[in-house]
Amino acid sequence: MVERDHRAAAGRPSRRAPARRPRELADPAAAAKRAAERADRVSAGLEELERWLLDQMRGGLAALEHAGYPHVDRVAARMVDAQAPGVASMLRAIPAELAGSGWPERVLEHLAAIYLLVQAHKRLAELPPDLQATVRSRIGYPIVKADVLNAPGVPDRWLAVGMIDTVEFRLESRRVWLHGLTTGRWALWLNFAPPGGYLDTTVMPGDALDAKLHFYPGSGQHRALIGRPIMVEAPADQPGAATGETIADVQRRFAELLAADPWAARMPAVIESAPIVRSGAERWLLRDRAGAACELLSGDPWPLLAHSGGEPIPIFGEWDGRTFRPLSVLSGDHRKPFTTAGYGRAA
Amino acid sequence: MIALSDWSDLVTTALLGTNRRQVPTGLPTDWARTSDALDSAIEVLELAARHRAWSRAGSRLASADPPVAGPSGGELAPASAQELLSRMLDRPRPATVNAWLAGCVGRGWLVAPGHWTPLAELAARTVAYDRTLLALALGPRGQWFVKQNPDWGRLAAQLEAAVAESDLSKPAEPGPSMASAAERSAVDTQHLVDLFGHAGPFAAELEAIFS
Numbered sequence: 001m002v003e004r005d006h007r008a009a010a011g012r013p014s015r016r017a018p019a020r021r022p023r024e025l026a027d028p029a030a031a032a033k034r035a036a037e038r039a040d041r042v043s044a045g046l047e048e049l050e051r052w053l054l055d056q057m058r059g060g061l062a063a064l065e066h067a068g069y070p071h072v073d074r075v076a077a078r079m080v081d082a083q084a085p086g087v088a089s090m091l092r093a094i095p096a097e098l099a100g101s102g103w104p105e106r107v108l109e110h111l112a113a114i115y116l117l118v119q120a121h122k123r124l125a126e127l128p129p130d131l132q133a134t135v136r137s138r139i140g141y142p143i144v145k146a147d148v149l150n151a152p153g154v155p156d157r158w159l160a161v162g163m164i165d166t167v168e169f170r171l172e173s174r175r176v177w178l179h180g181l182t183t184g185r186w187a188l189w190l191n192f193a194p195p196g197g198y199l200d201t202t203v204m205p206g207d208a209l210d211a212k213l214h215f216y217p218g219s220g221q222h223r224a225l226i227g228r229p230i231m232v233e234a235p236a237d238q239p240g241a242a243t244g245e246t247i248a249d250v251q252r253r254f255a256e257l258l259a260a261d262p263w264a265a266r267m268p269a270v271i272e273s274a275p276i277v278r279s280g281a282e283r284w285l286l287r288d289r290a291g292a293a294c295e296l297l298s299g300d301p302w303p304l305l306a307h308s309g310g311e312p313i314p315i316f317g318e319w320d321g322r323t324f325r326p327l328s329v330l331s332g333d334h335r336k337p338f339t340t341a342g343y344g345r346a347a
Numbered sequence: 348m349i350a351l352s353d354w355s356d357l358v359t360t361a362l363l364g365t366n367r368r369q370v371p372t373g374l375p376t377d378w379a380r381t382s383d384a385l386d387s388a389i390e391v392l393e394l395a396a397r398h399r400a401w402s403r404a405g406s407r408l409a410s411a412d413p414p415v416a417g418p419s420g421g422e423l424a425p426a427s428a429q430e431l432l433s434r435m436l437d438r439p440r441p442a443t444v445n446a447w448l449a450g451c452v453g454r455g456w457l458v459a460p461g462h463w464t465p466l467a468e469l470a471a472r473t474v475a476y477d478r479t480l481l482a483l484a485l486g487p488r489g490q491w492f493v494k495q496n497p498d499w500g501r502l503a504a505q506l507e508a509a510v511a512e513s514d515l516s517k518p519a520e521p522g523p524s525m526a527s528a529a530e531r532s533a534v535d536t537q538h539l540v541d542l543f544g545h546a547g548p549f550a551a552e553l554e555a556i557f558s
Contacts (some may be wrong), residue, residue, distance in 0.1 A: 026471030030416060053388075053392065054386065054388040054389065054392075055388075056367055057361060057364065057387075057388035057389075057392060058359070058364055058365050058366045058388050059364045059366065060362055060363045060364025060366075060367065061361050061362045061364075062362050062363065063364070073542045084540060102359050103360045104361065105354075105358050108357075108358055108361045108391075108395045109395055109398070111392065111395070112392050112393075112395035112396035112398075112399055113396065113399060115392040115393075115396060133418075165490075188411075189373075193403050215548065227430055234349075234354050247408055247432065248408065251408070253403070254403070255404035255405055256401060259404075264398060274413070274414050275414070276411055276414050276496050277414070277496075279497070285409070285411050287411045287413060287414065291410050291411065291413070292408040292409070292410055292411075293408065293409045293411035294408065294409070300464070302463075302464045302467075302496060303461065303464045304464075305492060305495060306460040306463040306464055306489075306492050307460045307461070307547065308414075308494070309416055309419070309460065309488045310414045310415055310416030310417050310491075311416045314356045320401075320403075320408055321402070321406070321500040323470060
């Protein structure tokens, strides 16, 4: 059964790490002082950001459109200085939205999400611990991998069902979605490659592994590290192949996720559905077995139609609250899920 | 949820700026803090944050008629053959791909759906890819697939004509009857050997898989 032992995979602490026990600090007082200083820097940065956000509302988004990327990048850089890199990333996503029809709505919602995060940080102490962790994570407070790995793990046989690579500011990242066959739990294994580097290929779609997954703190959190994976033979039946959800089911789950994490951008799902061809620039639709339809977010939907042949098939992908991005087809014909670079490549 | 017209009104205010346009009145009172001292810029952001949550958590779903499914096909070529085709399509040459198609048709197999898109894209660009072999290897469902894309309209017509001209318009059955159809399209043993001979580095693998 055991084929490969990937002890080096996914977030194992470096061998060069200091030989301290988990959570043991060399100088707790100094660490607390550093943490307080960081929190102060973040708070000061977010105060500036709040003023900037309100200025955009007073001056109007039309001005933001004309000012373009440098205008947003300046404040994003300020957030990096303030040690709030998560907020900087949210800001840097705005210029890409300043195009196409409906951009004012999208940008307004985006700014509102950032404003909500600023407000949540102001009241951090009043929030439940899980939500506190979520807010800290969204803002970009560092999380020590060793701490995540030392928290209790979730043991299961995990199947990698889909993957997507993205590039943001020359930093390549890979999202590999895993599904626990016993727990039914979804997990996200995220890895990054700096410019010129390579993404980790330890776990790829179709792989199965027996492992404990250690989830990052925070409510609604999918991101996890893999502890001591043992690769095994992938099962013939893929998750969700028999019980693919409807779009309404997925919508309900996403509502629950948003209640736990209002900044959640996406959620994994298997929808038993068929793609519907649309002409011209219109986005294709995905029709589920109940007859409901949603927009399909895919650079090249033709391979998906080829697999479907016009009939419902279990399609794995990411739901963002409005559209579904297909990442693989969990076909019974092939043990490994069908996935293509065409699906997996998106900014 | 905030009504669409109210939301559009709010977006207009955000677009023009609260210095120039008031926050729309008549919005649901529980949607934002209500205070005389409230900064209208804050009000816009709070309303937008709530709208964002509502619309992402429960937007109304569209409905759609079921798509027209293509006619189902026959037996797919085995994994080894599909893997060989994948490698051929990495650097496609008509001679090698045609040889694969001939071998596939000769055995009464079909090309897997995962290859339909690259094959259609290639064949739409040049007639060097044998229309009859391609139509047979795609099978009825693959031909249906090609018809769905207007960019492949000419190819779809050529596939249809090739099938009609070859008197192969009847749905093919996998196995011996399909093989006889292949014979009628001149994919005989000698022809296969000739085609495989032009497949360069893939010749031996084609021979092993399809002979």
